[in-house]
Amino acid sequence: MIKPDAVENGHIGAILEKITGAGFNIVAMKYTQLSRRDAQEFYAIHKERPFFGELVEFMTRGPIVAAILEKDNAVDDFRALIGATNPAEAAEGTIRKLFATSIGENAVHGSDSDENAGIEGAFHFSGREVF
Ligand code: CMP
Numbered sequence: 001m002i003k004p005d006a007v008e009n010g011h012i013g014a015i016l017e018k019i020t021g022a023g024f025n026i027v028a029m030k031y032t033q034l035s036r037r038d039a040q041e042f043y044a045i046h047k048e049r050p051f052f053g054e055l056v057e058f059m060t061r062g063p064i065v066a067a068i069l070e071k072d073n074a075v076d077d078f079r080a081l082i083g084a085t086n087p088a089e090a091a092e093g094t095i096r097k098l099f100a101t102s103i104g105e106n107a108v109h110g111s112d113s114d115e116n117a118g119i120e121g122a123f124h125f126s127g128r129e130v131f
Contacts, residue, residue, distance in 0.1 A: 002065035004058060005105040012065055015108065018095055019069065022081050028068040028130040029122065034060050042123060054104055066124040070115075073118060078110045 002015050020026065034042065039059040046052050071077055083094025087106055090097040100107035111117035121130070 001067075001109040003105070003107055003109060004060075004062035004064060005098050005101055006107040007063050007065065008111045009099070011099045011107065015095055015099060016065075017082065018098075019067075019078075024071045024074065026069045026076065028066075028125045030066050030124065030129070031063055032066060032124075033063045036060055038123075042120070051104060053115055056098060068125060068130060075111055075114055079112070082108050082110050098099040103113070 002012055006012070006015060016026075036056060039056040040047070043055055043059070044100070046055060049055075069078060081095060083090030083096040085096075085106060086103040087096040087100035088103075090100070095108050096106050111120050
C-alpha cells in the first residue's frame with residue numbers, strides 16, 4: 001500500500017516509478033480508502049500495540065493505493081526497497097527515507113512473508129482484479 005501520508009504529499013507517481021524501476025511487475029492496483037473496519041482487520045496482528053488506535057486513524061484518513069507486486073524474491077526485495085519501518089533508520093535512497101515522515105506515517109506498507117502477501121492481496125482484490 002501507498003499510505004495516506006504519501007498520497008496527501010503527492011508522492012504516488014514517484015513511488016510507483018521506484019517500484020517499477022526496481023523490476024517489480026504490478027499485477028493488481030487500485031485507488032481506494034479503508035474503512036475503520038478494514039484497517040482494524042488488515043492490522044489485526046497489531047491490535048494489542050499501544051499505537052493501534054493511531055494506526056487505524058492514520059490509515060483511514062484518506063485514500064491509499066493498494067497493489068499486488070510480482071518479482072523473484074519479491075518480499076525481501078520490496079522490504080529492501082522501502083527501508084526500515086522508522087524512516088530515521090531507513091537506508092539512503094529507500095522509499096521511506098525519501099518519502100516517509102515518521103515511524104507511524106511511513107509512506108508505504110509491504111508484506112512480511114509470501115503467506116501474508118497472499119492474505120493481504122486477497123484482502124484488497126478479487127480474482128478478476130489480478131492480472
Ligand atoms: P507497517 O509496515 O504498515 O506495519 C505496521 C504499521 O504500524 C507500521 O508500518 C507503522 O505505520 C505503524 N507503526 C509501527 N510502529 C509504530 C510506532 N512505534 N508508533 C506508531 N506507529 C507505528
